[in-house]
Amino acid sequence: xxxxxxxxxxxxxxxxxxxxxxxxxxxxxxxxxxxxxxxxxxxxxxxxxxxxxxxxxxxxxxxxxxxxxxxxxxxxxxxxxxxxxxxxxxxxxxxxxxxxxxxxxxxxxxxxxxxxxxxxxxxxxxxxxxxxxxxxxxxxxxxxxxxxxxxxxxxxxxxxxxxxxxxxxxxxxxxxxxxxxxxxxxxx
Numbered sequence: 001x002x003x004x005x006x007x008x009x010x011x012x013x014x015x016x017x018x019x020x021x022x023x024x025x026x027x028x029x030x031x032x033x034x035x036x037x038x039x040x041x042x043x044x045x046x047x048x049x050x051x052x053x054x055x056x057x058x059x060x061x062x063x064x065x066x067x068x069x070x071x072x073x074x075x076x077x078x079x080x081x082x083x084x085x086x087x088x089x090x091x092x093x094x095x096x097x098x099x100x101x102x103x104x105x106x107x108x109x110x111x112x113x114x115x116x117x118x119x120x121x122x123x124x125x126x127x128x129x130x131x132x133x134x135x136x137x138x139x140x141x142x143x144x145x146x147x148x149x150x151x152x153x154x155x156x157x158x159x160x161x162x163x164x165x166x167x168x169x170x171x172x173x174x175x176x177x178x179x180x181x182x183x184x185x186x187x188x
Contacts, residue, residue, distance in 0.1 A: 004164070011072070016082060016112060018072035021058040025073055028081035029054050032104045034146045035172040039166055042102045067092070070128075074103070074116045082107040085116040087124050096132040097124065101147070113143075114150040119149065125180040131164055133178050136163065137169040152183070 010019035021029075022108035033044040033054065045053035054109040061084070068090050083103035090097040099120060103113045117135075124130050135153045137144035148155070153176035161170035 011119050013115050015110075016074055016076045016116075017117065018116060018119055019075050019083075019132060020062050021057075021071075021073045021084075022079075024079040025058065025075075025081040026051070026054060028104065029058065031114045032083075032102065035105050037105070038128070041144070041165060042069055042100070043166070047172050059085070070119065070124075070137045072116075074101075074107075074112065075079075080143075082112060083116065083144060085113075087120060087130075090128060090130065094132075096134065097128070097130050098134045098136065100135075111150070113147045113164070117147060117151045121178060131180045135176040135178075136173045137176075138163070138165060138173055142169065145174060145176075148174070151178065152176045154182075 010017040012018075030050065032038055033050075035064070045057055062069050065123060069086060069088040070090070071084060071086040073081055073090075076082055081104065085099070085101040087097050087099055099117055101113050101117055101120075103116075119185075120180060121133055124133055135144075135148045135151075136159070137148065141156065145155075156175045156177050159175055161174045162173045164170050
């Protein structure tokens, strides 16, 4: 299907870039991992040695050698971490995968999540050969539903009690998907 090559980054968007995570991102990553809205919907490592856990998280996100995921830091300039976007559960046989993301509190409200997801989705279709990308989010996460819609991920249904989030409860999730041949969203 594809060969994972970290050298394919950075990818440029309007006012941001998708790039590898760096050591300079660690302090901002720690701040993001403490944000209640990010923590509610995104798993982050949690133990006594938070710095080591987050370094491990960065290392994993930068290692594309397994061929099952690709992750980028969303940045705007040297050392400014605005968020993250990932392609994961990439399946070479089925030619599909999932997309996930988060945006730091100070960068919200600028359509940055939609723009980063769009750049990552176009990369996935062009480089990895996937034909279908999924986007799942808790029904209560209205912001993610808006991101999915703005990127042309159609709502295909609701999965009942399908994922256990940080609160320890299983939440219903919306399933959105976009095919490689789908027209890009208007304005995209």
